[in-house]
Amino acid sequence: SSSSSSSSTPDDENADQKEKNDTTATINTRTSTSSQILNSVSAGGDCSPSDAARAALSSAFVATSPVSTTTLKRPSCKTPPPTTEEGSSTSSSLPVATNQQKNTETMDDETKEQQNNTPADLENKRPLKILFLSSDTGGGHRASAEALANQFQRHFPGTTYDLLDVWSDIDSSWPYCAIKDTYKSFSASPWKWATLYHVSNSALYSKFVDAHSYYMNEEMIREKMEEYDPDVVVSVHPTMNYVPLFSIRSISEKVQRDIPFFTVVTDFGSGHCTWFNKDVDRMYLASEPIKEIAKDRGKVPDEKIVMSGLPIRYDFAAQADAMVDRTTPQGKAHQAKIREKLNIDTNKRMVLVMGGGEGVGSLSDIVNEVYAKLRTQGVDATICVVCGRNEKLKADLDTRCWDTVVSQSLQSYETLKSRFWTKVMTLHAHRSRRIQLALDRAAAKAEKGNDIADVPGNVDVVPLGFVSNMAEYMVAADILVSKAGPGTIAEAAAVGLPIMVTSHLPGQEAGNVDIVLNGEFGDFCQDPETIGLEIACWLQDPQLLDVMSKKAKTVGHPHAAEEIALDIGKTTHQWMEQNELKRNGHP
Helix, strand or coil, X not given: CCCCCCCCCHHHHHHHHHCCCCCHHHHHHHHHHHHHHHHHCCCCCCXXXXXXXXXXXXXXXXXXXXXXXXXXXXXXXXXXXCECCCCCECCCECCCCCCCCCCCCCHHHHHHHHHHCCHHHHHXXXXXXXXXXXXXXXXXXXXXXXXXXHHHHHHCCCCEEEEECCXXXXXXXXXXXHXXXXXXXHHCCHHHHHHHHHHHCCHHHHHXXXXXXXXXXXXXXXXXXXXXXXXXXXECCXXXXXXXXXXXXXXXXXXXXXXXXXXXXXXXXXXXXXXCCCCCCEEEECCHHHHHHHHHHCCCCHHHEEECXXXXXXXXXXXXXXXXXXXXXXXXXXXXXXXXXXCCCCCCEEEEEECCCCCCCCHHHHXXXXXXXXXXXXXXXXXXXXXXXXXXXXXXXXXXXXXXXXXXXXXXXXXXXXXXXXXXXXXXXXXXXXXXXXXXXXXXXXXXXXXXXXXXXXEEEEEECCCCCHHHHHHHCCEXXXXXXXXXXXXXXXXXXXXXXXXXXXXXXXXXXXXXXXXCCEEECCCXXXXXXXXXXXHCCHHHHHHHXXXXXXXXXXXXXXXXXHXXXXXXXXXXXXXXXXXXXXX
């Protein structure tokens, strides 16, 4: 049996007509060069495209990139002034990066390219020593650092990097030495985390902590950073943008060599005030809401702000290039190919459910309700559940009696309807009008008694542990069900995947929910039953899913890590050239 499609309204058809301005020619150009590389991207391999492939992919990406705010813009650095060999200032925009793997067909061209490189070209590709500042307070910071490191090593062969936790890797004073334990304890209790976040997210508190941490730990941090002798420092953590910056300036003065300091903000929709130090050399941001906070709270000048997108793993860029648009025949064919690789039925819908790296939250209840609603409404689907370290949940899903789950599930559509008081009470943006229209139609259908299918849906549940090929699973999925982690949302948007957000940490993750809602590529719901009903509604409305997918693509920036790495690498080489000139007695 197969799921039935909901009839569309004139409002839906008019909205769809506006969103069907396809760039078929550029899509085909970009795909023809990227489809060759896909089989070897799972580990994020080392690669460099030929000039022709780079030009074709770059122009196609520019032509199909729908959001100008995520195009990486390169402001000029003030200290020291970055210049080209002729002394002119750098370009105001960065060429869009490409993601093309090496293969035997392009090796000859690449060899010729290397032979034709001028000394200046080779100088700008020389390896770098990079020091990342981060802490394992959530997986997103380390993941962003590793995504950037991968791109540095691809584009600047021989580059080495280290990851330094300035609070845990030295004998720091309390409370800084307990930052990891504090995060684990408080993030498990939303009210504790909300209290800590909002109390600390103020200018007065931030200044006090900066002064106290400087007085208690700066000398130790400086000595530790000096051991690494870096060419460049990149902070991907909010608590490492004040004292470490002061330390690297002191080191620069001591060694008579300027060392640039960059901040890559790894939050998406909102961020803590400690992220935004106006004295860093450049700051990379993922969204306009973050930019407003940086300017308002941190007084970061426009010339230091770079709108880059959130750095995510290279696998997502390669998959996005190969699929291009999941709503097209070409995109659907690529999705079917990935499903076959993952042993997922290509004739069913697929829902990917995630609960974070630890497999926590109300994951079990959500899976139950999604299963029950799909089964009773006659939707054929596969539910892949990423359990993380939760081996108990994984084993339970393998042995769960699903007939009992269906018998215990309720069918109440009242929560799907638009209500004035729910809009007034919510702290977030509202779901899109298009999604609400689809839910209203589902509720009206249920009131007529048409919500129970004559033939139950063929639904199977596939529990997974840790997943290393997440890009493939997101390509294979039709809907993602997950908490509001910034990296997860950025990854889903990169491959045009609609999202149902089920929870978030108070504070910085609240803004991520609004990214999804304002972007109109998903919804936020914490009630498992309502989540199940809404997922079933979406899967029975292919037109709605296509629109949400296109909306997600406008928010996604799959090449952000590469663009940031190229920008930082080129800027760092300019600083290194200035240092060389100073050593040679030039002003």
